Amino acid sequence: MSGSRLPTGGKIDRDRTLAFQYNGQTHSGFAGDTLASALLGSGLRLATRSYKYHRPRGIVSSGIEEPSCHVHLTGDNASGSEPATRVELTDGLTARSVRGWPSASLDLAACLQLAAPLMPAAFYYKTFQWPNWQLFEPTIRKLAGLAPAPVEARQLDDLKARNWHCDVLIVGAGPAGLAAAQVVAEAGLDVLVVDQETEFGGSLLSSSQRIGGVAGHVWAKGVTDMLAAARNVRLLHRTVAWACREHNLIMLAEHPVPGCRVQQRVWRVRARTTILAAGSHERPIVFANNDRPGIMLASAVRDYAVRYAVAAGRQIVFFTNNDSVYHCARELQEIGMKVAGIVDVRWAVSHDVLTQARGTTVHLAHEVFDTRGRRGLAGVRIRPVTGGRSTRISCDVLGLSGGWNPAIQLWSQCRLPVRYSDSLATLVPDGKAADMLAVGGCNGAMQLQEAIQEGISAGAEIARRFGLSLKQMDPPVCDSRRFTIQPYWHSRNPSKADKAFVDLLHDVTLRDIHLAISEGFSEIEHVKRYTTAGMALDQGRTGNLNVAGAVATRLGKDIAKVGTTTFRPPTVPVHFAGLGQFGGLGQLPYRTTPVAPWHISQNAVMYEAGARWRRPGYYPRNGESMHECVCREANAVRNGLGIYDGGPLGTFDLNGRDTAGFLDLVYTNVFSTLEDYRGRYGLMLGDDGLILDDGVSFRLGRDRFLMSTSTANAQTVQRHLERLLAVDYPSLDVKIVEVTSMWMNATICGPFAREALEEIGTDIDLSNNAFPFMAIRFGRVAGIEARVARVSFTGELSYEINVRSRHLAKLWNHVIESCRRFDITPVGSETNHVLRVEKGFMSLGHEVDGTVDAHDLGMGWIMSSKKQDYIGKRAVMIRRQSPRPRRQLVGLLTKDPEAVDIEGAPLVDSPVDERSRGFVTASVWSVVHNRSVALGLLEDGRRRIGGSVLVRECSNPIEASVTQPCFYDPDGSRLRS
């Protein structure tokens, strides 16, 4: 195979060649490759283009932190942008770089580079104002944005979520994480260990360090095998912890093994304790033209060589300010790669570190300050850090190591403190937390021995917290490596014309940072927002600290004082599809009553009626329009017999010594005087005096009431009552049981209702004397145990026949069959609405809009003046002292009797009024008047009865006369009949 694949080594399977397409070209790699290693392996260096200037870019890292090469997959796996370093190679994979058209190597937009001087950070705030931004916006939007928008939804199966509970979650299976896992596993705790890589071992996978006398990766394998065999341990590969939520709910995203249809699995893990062992990420150093393909993180150069047998180049130079690259150099030499030089900004490096890189030229106290090469790196320019003559070194790879950034994202998400460590020149967790411990690299442990020791101690501490005893465990002896660092953020004075990038993905340069500061944006959060540094897909893992370093340098401030921006979830981008599987109205099924199938068989148009109840709206017959249908149904109720399904009204059974008094407290009117088996309409307010609900309650005995509420408010009312009882009046003896779905009803209404009920058959005496309006009777109807109530929402004589839910279908069928001679007509909620408007009965959703009170609704009678106190009384009294004119319920008859569609329209006195005097709360076609009738809330409305008002139906004023808010049977003789 061509390209840069080394003849031996690596963890790839050389027997399995995989072909893939990248930017339209066919390449091949091996099983075990990532897209990035395969691209490098086939010698492709210019892999992508940059965001703003379209400069050639290559692959920079070997992991999750990739700040340069992001791709989008096409075909079935299409899923927005992914770092190439995280895409496992599969046969037939097709991917494109998110930048570069038609391809990364021939990018037509590269001419934008010419305009670069005009596009410093935040340039858009200063331009595009003339003639206006909206002229430019569409073009800018097309240029910005990465992957194309997804078009097709995935199968739900492909994105799954799981829930998990464990005693200990260990994030990161490097040396520290594995050591900790070993301890807690042995102690017998339930353990979940996750790692973002395909294999456990973390930094050991490509390092030659030895542990307990064996190679590090061998030790890791041993521990992993042991963990895998333990029944109390579960291991997850390819899994990133992306958020730490309230009460240690840790969110994971698991990438499945290649070839599996599942694209991503989200895990919600409730861990009693979390050990954060997520390691650290190397960061680059900033200097002019530090973005050419071939400029990488030093550790990535090694990772590609050791893990994937890919030589990123033939001539490698390292640039550093710390000790780690010397070991890197040795490891590369050990597998036969040549290191052409190490440029180190420090004056002195300890002897044993230097000897690691024996055979390599080391340029101490030098810095790389510029690079050459058009489509890839060809050489670097170096000079003494104190100034002086520069020299050139030819190379095709420059490995950078500016230090190591602990992966503190999760730590910081938990609002735990971090501090700047001078000796490590980076941010590290500060202290321990109750349910999260950081160990190893992500806690700033740079020594292998230290990392393992921290892991063991954390494990032991947790075991102790769980009250478990441990056998003494001696840490294995490890190779030790010194680590010292001298903070160095960027080379001195990068020349003005050249670009030194601090954030590769967003093309943010050092000059942009300086510009931000000189314009006064020197707070670190300002710098970030002004330049957008750190806000790209890589979330600034490699770049953020360099930004802070650059700011500190520029301001001559201590970097510890510059501070950091907060880390926000997620730590890596996560698919939405695995989320949101709980909650959301859309997922909750409808509630229906037991006779829903009958409604549907009668062609009912079903509506949502609040609280997820689905009810019939109307029942059109052979080609009727909705209007015709509703008129027919309404006429049936007014002149014959109708039936409706009133089940969903909230119903509560209240019982206990203090029930009557309690109702006096929660309703505005008096209930304690109610006789047994009689009912009363009640209005319930909040303590703010606003109407909460209304409904009829019946007294079933001295201490027992049956309360009904509106369908949509049942839960609110229940909470209100329960809170009063639990918190405010705990000594009251009242028990509340919701019975909404236990009893369902068929309500028959209309002038023939009494005859009909007799026909249906009941042992209840139906005479008006024995069973008056607002009474309830227990007995049998059609042979079924029933509670029959005389309430009326229609203004007609009606009987609400309540039976246990399981009997409703039987009752219903019986009623329909036995009432054929009355031409019994099922009516839906549309008709109910017409009937109640004709009667002027108020409805919460229409007439009550958060401002009116009972007086406004003409129901002042319901506000008891006898009671000392009831909920809302005081507030209504206070509100009534306001000079603001009250809006009162009135009837409205439009001059044009055909004008019906005026609901919601404001009421005004003149077409040019600047303020409304009220609005139309409901408007319907009345069957009794054969014209439109409406209700409205109107300022001083009661005084204006007999006068007129304008209905402002969107620039079209319609004159209406103001009437009493009742268009039918004002004295209620029909419903009492």
Place this chain on the structure above:
Amino acid sequence: MNMDRYSFWTLARNAVSGHRKLRPAWRRHQPKSKYDVLIVGAGGHGLATAYYLASRFGGRNIAVLERGWVGGGNVARNTVTVRSNYLRDESIPFFARSVRMFGELSRELNYNLMHSRRTMIDIVQTSPKLRELKRRMKIMDMHGSSYEEISVSEVRRRIPALTGAREGSRLPIIAGMVHKDAAVNRHDAVAWAYARAADSLGVEIHQNTEVTSLVVDSSGRISGVETKFGTISARKVALAVSGHTFMLARTAGLGLPLRTFNLTAFVSEPIKPVVDVVVNCPDLGCYFSQTARGELIIGGHPDPGLSYRRDIKQNVFEGTVSGLLELFPSFGRLKLLRQWGGHLDIAPDGSPIIDRTSVGGLFVTAGWWGGYKAIPAGGLCLAKLIATGEHHRLASSFTLARFDRLDYIMEAGTTTVV
């Protein structure tokens, strides 16, 4: 105004000098011990108030005190929906004016705020919601703000990615409402542009200067504020501290009818243009628009409990995501890039408060749970009140006195979008 003119030509000229000649957008000062007016909070409202005080009312010797950095509060955390589809006569003219002012602001402040009149479309799925929105439509028409009903097929034509909630599903779409005046713009730019313009008029902006308590003199008047630099005196102090109003007012013994709550938002990875309008789904509780950079910026229902964590609870987050995916199933392939939260305050009726308080000389602008859109008009009205002692016509109802008679201007809980 004493500031650099920003234009394409300034950029071109500065390109030659490597952009070194631009002056700071606002300057740094040593705080003085006394000012005429102190504004606490350099969020949108505080900065706009300072700017209008100086530019419209000739205010001098004004300082803005900010505990963090300019524009680091909610103004930097919101979802930038600028709209005026409110319900009441008292609210609509105010918000409509604010929306119009936003349209002119880039020019006035010489800063590209990326103001874009995108239009908002409400996706309506239940009839009570439709009834409520149509009521808004009819009253908004009176006040010159536009709202219009469109058919389901028109909704789908205008938002092609809307492939969910079809006929026969659990909550099918029944209509759409179009609010043409709605716009989006850049939140950071708004804060910075006001800060820059205010600075050029002599307003001093002090960052990292937390007001730890208010100082009231023996006559019950405000006399200044406590900071880490000691007491800073002023005869007039205005609180524009959003979710912190309740606690800060407490330090002057003042109880305000405000409740602080948590609201969150999140963005997807950037993608090529997929929606051109602001989409609001009131029945499922989510809304979003696409930024110029390509990210979808998504918001949802607030978390009922108080939280200063500036993050999002998993169940609240998943509730919003599930609503979004109901309507836009293909967005399941997109990835969440970043999420955050802010803390806001809300009055019992959901309407704002722009008023003086019972402590003489102490003013407050608060109750801005959806107050980004209100920044221009809110700033102007408070500035007028501070400068002249008289309420601006547009804000004359937003008083504290209304609570003495429980005279609510009910706007609470009426839409998702904030």
Place this chain on the structure above:
Amino acid sequence: MLIIECPFCGSRDEREFDYGGLAKPPRGRIAEVASDREWLDYLLIAEEQGEIAEEYWWHVRGCGEWIKIRRNTLTHDIESPEGASRS
């Protein structure tokens, strides 16, 4: 999702509870005896909304009791859960 410790049932998921708002003193007879000003303050002005929020939760899908907790508004740590009713 919070884990709320119910004093009667132990640790339970937030979804078993209904949020009951910030705690305030029991209403009792305040409405009868308070002055307008006192009543408005009781109605509209919270006790405390700082670092610690004292709030009610109703364990509706559990024991049915109302409980009062003190929750740290930065960490969500919950202290001293207790039953809300004194009897």
